């Protein structure tokens with residue numbers, strides 16, 4: 001029985017409710033009266049229910065799809081402005097006891113080199129990341145209680161926060177590790193993590209169990225209820241995502257929105273972020289073996305619809321996607337991108353050799369961070385290395401209320417300009433510096449509050465004299 005407030009995975013992600021929703025959407029995909037009513041509601045920028053969003057997803061009318069895109073663009077600008085937050089993944093270990101059939105780290109893959117970073121290697125990795133200009137990381141590790149216990153993850157977080165090299169610093173560590181216990185989430189919270197990210201992969205239980213034939217991840221309920229345990233452990237910023245291509249996309253799209261509704265209904269706080277990975281080629285993995293792959297148009301529509309349905313959520317795209325796809329979906333709702341990512345263990349300090357294969361997937365966007373920053377600015381965005389919110393205690397419902405009222409931009413915009421300035425001073429190429437200076441000069445005028453503008457101007461000036469790390 002469907003109940004968004006239930007704490008039982010099969011009730012808040014009810015299979016019957018998803019099937020009913022898809023049937024309802026299919027019946028109404030040409031019902032222009034209903035579709036226009038839903039669009040009218042969406043234009044209020046307060047979100048849509050999973051049923052309403054499913055109708056729009058199923059509709060194939062080109063004019064309606066164009067309206068969707070325009071609305072997604074507008075909502076994105078109204079909530080998040082022009083800033084695009086930049087981060088990098090850091091792979092700690094590819095030891096894993098699970099058997100996920102779409103991931104090269106699965107336990108049966110014998111050609112992959114298994115590797116786990118020592119604390120000394122982490123210092124080298126993070127120093128290399130700092131030297132590029134990164135300030136925000138997403139930690140990745142396989143699930144392995146012997147090789148990657150929670151104590152190892154905590155030690156790594158502590159090491160990372162304490163590495164200071166020149167003007168570099170990692171100021172926010174987000175963590176993407178396997179579902180765990182409330183006690184372990186409490187430990188992660190105490191270690192000062194930003195967002196806890198866990199991809200559901202697919203919400204369809206039958207497929208989920210087949211795709212995860214053995215290992216702790218096989219347990220659908222334990223995995224699906226992980227965010228509730230994370231919240232109980234005090235982590236109030238959580239990140240959802242599915243791996244598009246594993247299951248029928250419409251099923252997972254509806255499941256994803258139901259999960260967001262569940263978090264809001266139970267905890268009063270929806271997902272801090274939603275990621276939209278698509279399955280990619282990797283060692284031992286051929287994406288064509290999965291017959292639910294989605295084309296770029298469908299992918300763009302999904303991104304736009306997530307933005308419309310959950311307007312407050314941050315949306316993340318990685319370097320799994322090409323430059324062209326990233327460019328397209330940035331307009332439609334993406335608010336965070338990774339840059340210059342290495343998906344191998346230890347790959348920032350030393351790119352992996354032919355013989356040593358430790359990557360989780362092939363990267364499609366291979367540009368340097370400076371190239372990504374430069375590109376974003378040429379597209380009219382403000383690249384941001386901001387990490388202010390959780391450091392200022394703006395997490396969970398505090399963050400959400402600022403975001404939903406549109407006020408978060410009063411922080412995002414000046415913080416984007418100040419962190420961009422830091423990047424320009426310390427890491428940028430001459431061309432990037434030139435464009436960045438122009439952008440800062442123009443955009444500083446767009447800070448509406450006079451007092452905030454004056455403080456930001458003073459901080460920008462201080463940065464030219466060596467000071468760092470200002471934030472609102």
Ligand code: SF4
Pocket residue numbers: 096097098099100103104105106107141142143178217
């Ligand atoms: S997806 Fe995660 S849990 Fe599954 S094999 Fe890969 S690293 Fe392990």
Ligand code: SF4
Pocket residue numbers: 083085384386387388389390408411412413415
């Ligand atoms: S102010 Fe908060 S929401 Fe805005 S970019 Fe910074 S950390 Fe993110």
